[in-house]
Amino acid sequence: MLKKSHFICFFLFLICSSVAFSQEISPYYHILKKQDSTLENIGSYDEVYKELKSLYLNQLDTESYKRKARLRNKFFRKMNYKGDISEIALDPIPWIEKNYFVTTFTNIEEAKSEWEIYLTAQKEDRLENEKYYKLQVAALMKFGPKIIVSLMEDIVLYHPDKLKP
Numbered sequence: 001m002l003k004k005s006h007f008i009c010f011f012l013f014l015i016c017s018s019v020a021f022s023q024e025i026s027p028y029y030h031i032l033k034k035q036d037s038t039l040e041n042i043g044s045y046d047e048v049y050k051e052l053k054s055l056y057l058n059q060l061d062t063e064s065y066k067r068k069a070r071l072r073n074k075f076f077r078k079m080n081y082k083g084d085i086s087e088i089a090l091d092p093i094p095w096i097e098k099n100y101f102v103t104t105f106t107n108i109e110e111a112k113s114e115w116e117i118y119l120t121a122q123k124e125d126r127l128e129n130e131k132y133y134k135l136q137v138a139a140l141m142k143f144g145p146k147i148i149v150s151l152m153e154d155i156v157l158y159h160p161d162k163l164k165p
Helices: 002-021 026-034 036-040 045-060 063-079 093-098 108-128 130-143 146-158
Strands: none
Touching (some): 045 130, 108 130, 130 146
16 A cells, blocks of 8 residues: 555656646646636536546546656656655756766766657647646646545546556
């Protein structure tokens, strides 16, 4: 069970960090922040949860998401990072430059190239699944992180097969 909770925490970190720091998502945040009435109109917790779950399960089936997940997993495996991934997940290149000798990248240019390919795949996923990401931001703003934690627990417990890219 501890392993499952670590997975949920890491997964939640990836989602929340992309919401908080991604240039692709930040416009959604600013639009919603300016239009507080939008937050009131997204529905009740149960309605939003149901819609988020549906959109997220659909996202997990898209090729853009699967490609992004495969690229992310491959990249982080090649890093051989043994610490708390949340410390470097947003920009792992500085860590790779300092710790190249422990990675399995052929050279630093390969790492930078693969990171750029991953970031492009991330943008493609965000474009294809824009409705999910917009609702995710609105849900976080209106209900806090609990709604995303509950959603991730639900997916891990009842749809674990969907999490394999």
